[in-house]
Amino acid sequence: MIQRKTRKRRGIETSEDKSSDLPNCILIHILSFLNTKDAVGTCILSKRWKHIWKYIPTLTFHYSDFSTLKNFDKFVSGVLSLRDNSIVMHTIDFDRNGSINSGLLKKVAYYVLSHNVKLLRFRIDVKGDIGHILPCISSCQTLTSLKLSVSPKGRYNYGRTLFPKSLSLTALTCLHLGNFAFCAGDDGRIEPFSAFNSLNSLIIDNCTVKDARILCITSEKLVSLTMRNLSFDVYQIEISAPSLCTFSFIGIPYQKFRGSSLSSVEQVNIDAEMLANYSEPPLVLLSWLCDLANIKSLTVSPSTLQILSFVPDILKDKLLSPSLMRSLKSLKVKLKPLSYGLSLALKIVNLEKELKAEFNPSSLIPDGILDLLLKNSPSADVDIVECSRIDESFDQLAPFSSSLFPEFLQPSSDEHVVHDLYRRVQHLKQVKLQTNKYIELAMKEKISWEMEELLALRNHVMMFSKTIDVIERQIKDARN
Structure with missing residues (x-):
């Protein structure tokens, strides 16, 4: 990082740090772009650098930069104790995996x-109770960017942190919320963002509603909305955002x-998933597309197209609006492997058809769906590309496993824990039965099976059984 120039002095060749001529303010600005661990590490370069890190107006603590969480906690505590407290902070970025000590x-x-x-930017991503953090945030009226992501502490991670109704940050332009619950009033509606008058970008990551039927998103200046949903909660979303241009969902x-709600949106990115043996999501996804009357750019994953193909008679145009995507200019499909949950859903939904076709695997892009989406915009550009992620719109979201099983461990907010777990057990048992049925029918029809695939399906059945046993033990513990 440091460039050096060599000069001779009294016959002795020495080296001098070029950065020695730079004023402290420039060095501090440069170090502000580093994570705090690397910035502190510069203190060993020379006496000139020994204390410069103490004046940096940004703090970036990421647990992934450390070998152990114990070392991470010790480093954070030391830095907060040794910094120059007279320096005004601009950015704090704190990301820690695992349950955090309340003292830290x-x-x-x-x-x-x-x-x-x-303070302009504040980001905290932890597992534990952030009750001490929320009162501090309410006093940060200069904040322009805020990320709050908190996972509940405990063995089974039940429940979510309630998002405070009184939080009002008038300067905030970017808001990212992860694993929160919004609590509704007596009318069954919740409007948590109305006080953020300058909000431009909103990310709702695996959040849910509590005792509410309608989540209202009201913002005059909101341009970008990103949502990720991993729960079983079913509710309605009402958007009042005339400037909304981009909508992303995963x-x-x-x-x-x-x-x-989506009439003003022009750019859409959808990476949809579906659990095996669930018939409602395809109809919901179809209704979204019908609401996107003015969409000009659409980016989807193969799983999104597969889910649409599950809709009965979708290729017969019976369910589509005559104005469906008539303004579409660009359609992009970003190829990536299907998750296990969706792959199993494909096997179950298309069971008889695949058996009759001698188990020909379905392609990533189902026949006819792209033509259907382009029916009212035949001149739109179509681009099919390979990628590991669907779009940069999701870069701020932490990756999640494509496995089916963790999704059964996400309790809904509006049900008692025991009732919620019982419903999940019944769902999982039905998937297990259908998988067994698939294996039995395939063997009966003497379909040419790959031995690895047959063993994989039987292993999945064993995993279903183990998962059911685990959840049933959780039900017993919850009752106790």
Whole structure:
């Protein structure tokens, strides 16, 4: 990082750090782009660098930069103790995996509270109780960017942190919420973002509603909305955002949009998933596309197209609006492997058809679906590309496993824990029965099977049984 020039002095060749001529303000600005661990590491370069890191107005603590969480906690505590407290903070980025010690979180909260005069960006991603952090945030009226992502602490991770109704940050332009629950009023509606008058970008990551039927998103300046859903909650979304231009979604499409919520959207990115043996999401996904009257750019994953293909008679145009995507200019399909859950759903939904076809595997892109989407815009550009992620719109979302089983461990917010787990057990048992049925029919018809695939399906059945046993033990523990 440091460039050196060589000069001779009294016959002795020496080297001098070129950065020695730079003023401290320039060096501090340069170090502000590094994570805090690397910035502190510069103190060994020379006496000149020994204390410069203490004046950096940004703090970036990521657990992934450390070999152990113990080392991470020790480093964070030391940095907060040794920094120059007279320096105004601009950015705090704190990301820690695993349950965090309440003492360390209190120390971070106190630091935020005592240095929030000009705090512009604050990001915290932890597992534990962030009750100490929320009061500090409410006083940060200069915040322009805020990310709050909290996983509940405990063995089974039940419940989510309630999002405070009183939080009002008038300067906030970017908001990212992860694993929160929004609590509704007596009328069954919840409108958590109305106080954020400057909000431009909103990310709702695996959040849910509590005792509510309608989630309202009201913002005059909102341009970009990103949602990820991994829960079983079913509710309606009402958007009042005349400037909304981009909508991105990843996960299981359970929610329905009310009225003309998506009428202003021009760019859409959808990476939908579906659990095996669930018939409602395809109809929900179809209704979304019908609401996107003015869409000009659509980016989808193969799983999204597969889910649409499950809709009965979709290729006969019976369910489509005559104005479906008539303004479409660009359609992009970003290829990536199907998740296990969707692959199993394909086998179950198309069971008889695949058996009759001697088990010819379905392609990633189902026949006829692209032509259907392009029916009203035949001149739109079509681009099919290989990628590991669907779009940059999801780069701010933490990756999640494509396995089917963790999704059964995400309790809904509006049900008692025991009832919720019982419903999941019944769902999983039905998937197990259908998988067994598939194996039996395939063997009966003497279809040419790959031995590895047959063994894989039988292993999946064993995994279903083990998962059912685990959830049934959770039901017993919850009752106790």
